[in-house]
Amino acid sequence: MADQQMVMYEEEFRQIAAICERLTREANAKAVLLVDKNGQYITSNGETNDLDTTSLASLAAGTNAATNGLAKLIGEKDFPNNFLEGEKYNLHFSIVAQRAILVVMFDQRSSLGLVRLRVKRASEELANIFGAMLQKAQSQAQGAPFGEITDDDIDNLFSE
Amino acid sequence: MSFINYSSREINCKIVYYGPGLCGKTTNLQYIYNKTNPEAKGKMISLATETERTLFFDFLPLSLGEIRGFKTRFHLYTVPGQVFYDASRKLILKGVDGVVFVADSQIERMEANLESMENLRTNLAEQGYDLDKIPFVIQYNKRDLPNAAGVDELKRLLNPRSVPDFEASATVGNGVFDTLKAIAKLVLTELKKGG
Numbered sequence: 001m002a003d004q005q006m007v008m009y010e011e012e013f014r015q016i017a018a019i020c021e022r023l024t025r026e027a028n029a030k031a032v033l034l035v036d037k038n039g040q041y042i043t044s045n046g047e048t049n050d051l052d053t054t055s056l057a058s059l060a061a062g063t064n065a066a067t068n069g070l071a072k073l074i075g076e077k078d079f080p081n082n083f084l085e086g087e088k089y090n091l092h093f094s095i096v097a098q099r100a101i102l103v104v105m106f107d108q109r110s111s112l113g114l115v116r117l118r119v120k121r122a123s124e125e126l127a128n129i130f131g132a133m134l135q136k137a138q139s140q141a142q143g144a145p146f147g148e149i150t151d152d153d154i155d156n157l158f159s160e
Numbered sequence: 161m162s163f164i165n166y167s168s169r170e171i172n173c174k175i176v177y178y179g180p181g182l183c184g185k186t187t188n189l190q191y192i193y194n195k196t197n198p199e200a201k202g203k204m205i206s207l208a209t210e211t212e213r214t215l216f217f218d219f220l221p222l223s224l225g226e227i228r229g230f231k232t233r234f235h236l237y238t239v240p241g242q243v244f245y246d247a248s249r250k251l252i253l254k255g256v257d258g259v260v261f262v263a264d265s266q267i268e269r270m271e272a273n274l275e276s277m278e279n280l281r282t283n284l285a286e287q288g289y290d291l292d293k294i295p296f297v298i299q300y301n302k303r304d305l306p307n308a309a310g311v312d313e314l315k316r317l318l319n320p321r322s323v324p325d326f327e328a329s330a331t332v333g334n335g336v337f338d339t340l341k342a343i344a345k346l347v348l349t350e351l352k353k354g355g
Contacts, residue, residue: 010166065254
């Protein structure tokens, strides 16, 4: 298969959530989201109650994929950091460990400079966790806990 | 690839609907969206042109229920079918867990079906996937139209490996959920194997 399956364990999830929480605070962000490059939502922090985080994750991954497509067209490897500026809100995207996208949503309470500065440190820390997580996933039994599911379990999902 | 989250006890999978332009990929998703309970679905996103042709992708998140205490979530995507959007199609196949090929049964679209199937194989290979090895089902759509080719002929041309296939009329919903269930089952079975 092309990519290795992403498996998130409790311990790493707590570490990741703590970094996102600190980034939200230190960057004066409205919200911080971490999404898988394939569009799967991982976690978020800040004012996310009114945000459709599932859609945001999918569109962030789509934007990133399109931006990287553009990079390759002009002979760049990728554009690891992107900034979208709006009237009220801005979005900053950065790639973490080639696996995830760190999205920071901020308004006039913060600035691009501050966000960039804080994102840099958070990205490095997140990259370390992702590295450890991939190693752990490789050493764990493949497919667990799904190796134990039965055909009946799957069929039951579809019983009306 | 699927994403297993032990912390939130969720398993997320990505299914892509592929096929030639105007074969009914978006119609499949719209029907699923309209017939699914509000609590089991998220917002459907369509990145389309002003004439409602898919420009980048459609996206529909679905929850199917729990397996062994894990919530199963499926993210359904369509690709833009028109030939010149190939760059976008490649992007959407990244991280795919299962593919539905929606064929247009109309006899005059046979060439377009074959071209799109070949394009799917090539684009998957570029991402490191083999169409013969990933969960894959075929849907023969638009069976209700008078100019639909025979199913035998469609099978012969598009389904030499005899993967699960379904007749459908997506506008009225025939075959839509059968197709979805089949691909979801294949994806979960693959996961069981540790894929």
